[in-house]
Amino acid sequence: xxxxxxxxxxxxxxPTHYCPGCTHGLIHRLVAEVIDELGIRGRTVGIAPVxxxxxxxxxxxxxxxxxAHGRAPAMATGIKRVxxxxxxxxxxxxxxxxxxxxAEIIHAANRGEKFTTIFVNNAVYGMTGGQMAPTTxxxxxxxxxxxxxxxxxxxxxxxxxELLSTIETPGYITRQTVxxxxxxxxxxxxxxxxxxxxxxxxxxxxxxxVSICPTNWGLTPVEAxxxxxxxxLSYYKLGDCKTPDSHKGV
Amino acid sequence: MTExxxxxxxxxxxxxxxxxxIGEAAVRAGCLSYFAYPITPQxxxxxxxxxxxxxxxxxxxxxxxxxxxxxxxxxxxxxxARAFTTSSSPGISLMSEGxxxxxxxxxxxxxxxxQRGGPGLGGILPSQGDYFQxxxxxxxxxxxxxxxxxxxxxxxxxMVMMAFPLAEKYRNPVMILGDxxxxxxxxxxxxxxxxxxxxxxxxxxxxxxxxxRKSSKPNLVKSLFLDPKELNAHNLLLKAxxxxxxxxxxxxxxxxxxxDYQILIVSYGTMSRVCKTAIDNMKEDGMEVGMIRPQTxxxxxxxxxxxxxxxxxxxxxxxxxxSVGQMVEDVERCVRGKCPVEWYGKCGGEVPTPEEIxxxxxxxxxxxxxxxxxxx
Numbered sequence: 001x002x003x004x005x006x007x008x009x010x011x012x013x014x015p016t017h018y019c020p021g022c023t024h025g026l027i028h029r030l031v032a033e034v035i036d037e038l039g040i041r042g043r044t045v046g047i048a049p050v051x052x053x054x055x056x057x058x059x060x061x062x063x064x065x066x067x068a069h070g071r072a073p074a075m076a077t078g079i080k081r082v083x084x085x086x087x088x089x090x091x092x093x094x095x096x097x098x099x100x101x102x103a104e105i106i107h108a109a110n111r112g113e114k115f116t117t118i119f120v121n122n123a124v125y126g127m128t129g130g131q132m133a134p135t136t137x138x139x140x141x142x143x144x145x146x147x148x149x150x151x152x153x154x155x156x157x158x159x160x161x162e163l164l165s166t167i168e169t170p171g172y173i174t175r176q177t178v179x180x181x182x183x184x185x186x187x188x189x190x191x192x193x194x195x196x197x198x199x200x201x202x203x204x205x206x207x208x209x210v211s212i213c214p215t216n217w218g219l220t221p222v223e224a225x226x227x228x229x230x231x232x233l234s235y236y237k238l239g240d241c242k243t244p245d246s247h248k249g250v
Numbered sequence: 251m252t253e254x255x256x257x258x259x260x261x262x263x264x265x266x267x268x269x270x271x272i273g274e275a276a277v278r279a280g281c282l283s284y285f286a287y288p289i290t291p292q293x294x295x296x297x298x299x300x301x302x303x304x305x306x307x308x309x310x311x312x313x314x315x316x317x318x319x320x321x322x323x324x325x326x327x328x329x330x331a332r333a334f335t336t337s338s339s340p341g342i343s344l345m346s347e348g349x350x351x352x353x354x355x356x357x358x359x360x361x362x363x364x365q366r367g368g369p370g371l372g373g374i375l376p377s378q379g380d381y382f383q384x385x386x387x388x389x390x391x392x393x394x395x396x397x398x399x400x401x402x403x404x405x406x407x408x409m410v411m412m413a414f415p416l417a418e419k420y421r422n423p424v425m426i427l428g429d430x431x432x433x434x435x436x437x438x439x440x441x442x443x444x445x446x447x448x449x450x451x452x453x454x455x456x457x458x459x460x461x462x463r464k465s466s467k468p469n470l471v472k473s474l475f476l477d478p479k480e481l482n483a484h485n486l487l488l489k490a491x492x493x494x495x496x497x498x499x500x501x502x503x504x505x506x507x508x509x510d511y512q513i514l515i516v517s518y519g520t521m522s523r524v525c526k527t528a529i530d531n532m533k534e535d536g537m538e539v540g541m542i543r544p545q546t547x548x549x550x551x552x553x554x555x556x557x558x559x560x561x562x563x564x565x566x567x568x569x570x571x572x573s574v575g576q577m578v579e580d581v582e583r584c585v586r587g588k589c590p591v592e593w594y595g596k597c598g599g600e601v602p603t604p605e606e607i608x609x610x611x612x613x614x615x616x617x618x619x620x621x622x623x624x625x626x
């Protein structure tokens with residue numbers, strides 16, 4: 001009887017440092033499975049973010065560069081421009097990509113840079129201790145919005161996938177989640193598609209992954225999944241926002 | 251300008267604008283990637299390379315900001331390519347974040363600052379106001395750039411071509427500190443062939459893909475060391491590099507230093523050229539003035555300045571700068587009390603004339619007439 005399930009070869013044996021219930025480990029695994037299945041380990045370069053996932057290079061065994069906060073798309077641009085044969089991905093959180101790095105991601109997408117971004121949206125700054133992010137939900141309490149996010153003061157949460165889909169340059173922009181098994185299968189398909197578009201030299205690709213942060217949300221993992229499904233998924237709608245074939249989708 | 255190029259490299263002199271010559275020198279040094287953001291007075295480098303890079307199969311990209319550009323450079327050199335950028339003072343401030351990360355990750359990038367007046371928007375005319383920024387930091391953390399200061403277009407060409415192998419020798423960013431005058435003026439130049447180099451093997455550290463180097467071990471380019479012992483060790487390793495630069499790569503030009511001078515000038519870049527004229531004029535009038543011209547601002551020619559200030563008869567040392575007195579602090583440090591150290595200069599785009607320098611030198615000598623100088 002053959003083995004039907006195993007750890008991706010590209011994943012190391014290092015135990016992750018993530019909190020109980022955190023979805024980073026799941027998303028790392030999906031990226032690792034895709035790298036294995038596409039056979040691209042030897043020519044993949046990842047960009048590690050500032051944030052909880054900075055140590056992604058301890059878990060996924062490919063070449064990595066470690067970015068400053070928000071600048072990963074610029075670094076990926078530098079690599080792809082001088083080495084178009086390499087497969088480059090950035091792995092970024094919502095404080096990183098949607099706040100300090102919003103210029104870098106918009107311009108990389110607009111130039112049609114041929115790299116892939118995994119954008120993990122958990123509605124909060126994780127590593128710095130649960131501060132409000134541009135993606136924090138209205139009324140959501142964080143350490144810097146202790147009375148709940150007041151939209152009249154700081155605006156509505158930014159929908160990155162939709163925002164990037166307004167760009168006229170062809171691209172693959174999709175929003176997925178990993179909070180339940182049925183979503184995980186779809187998320188992996190999307191990540192694989194994103195890497196494939198890059199390998200074909202077709203377009204910029206970004207997979208937004210709606211995630212949970214039980215620790216900073218002050219919820220149990222089960223409560224966090226419920227909150228994300230009820231509150232975030234009704235605002236951050238799942239599905240492809242844009243594909244290179246159909247200029248603008250949903 | 252492309253039809254104006256000195257194709258063979260061994261032909262005679264050609265007339266070229268500083269900014270364009272800088273772009274061509276980088277290509278001839280073997281650097282085929284350039285990322286930049288427009289800013290006066292250096293935009294001609296980008297305009298030149300926007301045409302030139304495609305001719306040689308290189309990369310030209312105009313980034314969305316200087317911040318982004320500094321990380322495009324990080325990404326490109328981090329995967330083993332040669333890459334450089336050019337900017338001017340306010341742009342270098344924005345790049346300083348990336349420069350700190352590049353220094354921390356020990357990457358061999360080249361940055362060129364065609365300085366303009368500051369602070370803030372300042373002006374667009376030549377200045378030397380970024381001495382502190384380039385030699386003392388600019389970005390955060392314990393690091394130094396190697397800083398070279400050309401005094402003309404020919405020297406700028408040579409320094410650009412030397413900068414890449416030096417950056418690679420130390421795996422440290424190199425800054426070329428020019429100013430708007432060097433960028434904007436035209437001078438006859440030749441491109442030396444002997445400065446064309448090949449980048450050394452990057453496989454030990456570059457994230458160039460495991461297949462590229464036929465390895466099964468990933469390379470990691472990073473600047474994060476959360477363990478204080480590890481970061482301390484990293485900082486000491488960087489320090490050792492800076493100490494090695496001080497031993498092996500200090501460059502300076504002595505001028506009229508064998509004469510019996512009572513006053514010693516320390517000056518660099520554009521300012522030093524005007525000082526040379528002033529020194530020649532004063533010599534004709536029977537007055538000897540010596541000069542040390544630092545060609546590297548970091549590492550600084552500490553011993554040369556100390557020795558020249560210690561020479562019998564030297565009563566005063568003056569640091570002449572197109573800033574309100576920045577290098578003078580390093581000069582004081584090197585003179586170590588051997589004689590008084592003064593500052594003279596103008597800024598904001600004003601360049602002192604030879605006559606003004608001569609006047610300043612005479613009055614400073616008079617002011618310090620009681621100084622016993624090195625004899626003390």
